[in-house]
Amino acid sequence: MYAWLGSNLRFPERPYEYVGKMVIGFTVSQTGHVRDIDLVRLQAASKRYVISVFKRMPRWKPGFHKGKPVIVRYYLPINI
Template sequence: MKHVAIFIFLSFSLLTAAQNPFGEKPKPKPAQQEEIHSDIEKMPQFPGGPEAMQKYLEDNLAQPAVIRGICSSRKLIIAFVVEKDGSLSQVDIVKSIEGCPDFDFDVLRVVKNMPKWDPGFLNGYQVRCYYKMPIYIG
């Protein structure tokens, strides 16, 4: 009888230890990034369209005479992701203008500070979209 009581006591203590509420909790799985699309029904757009974007770039890019002289008639290509809410992420220069690193930094600054875009759509839903854009120095 004494052995049975010890067995029951040990079994009960093991069961309660296994259900310790202060033990480690399982870690949640990391959220998966949604796919970035490049072929969609409606491409994202700067608010107000291409003309408004051109004005935004002209108003915000610092193009001193030195940059215009050295780098004129050339183009830089920048790429970024337009998120579902219209914000921009992963902003990067795809094709730089050789000899004009200051212009590269200025373009990155201006694009990162752009207002939210109208997002792209696929099958009637807003989606993340990869976007490439040339910027010309006049």
């Protein structure tokens, strides 16, 4: 996942404006699709870009509980 993000998440022109930590929350559905993307800590100008990158993320393996797929919420910290 970090390798995919590293090759797909590119910040334009002035990288020094984006230095710091961002925390991204998202849900992985029972089918493995990423949805309900929420940026907990990030500059407002960058939010649309990061959400668009996360929407292109490949399917995940869904979480399982007692042998059945379940919805799982993740919070992912990323340092820039």
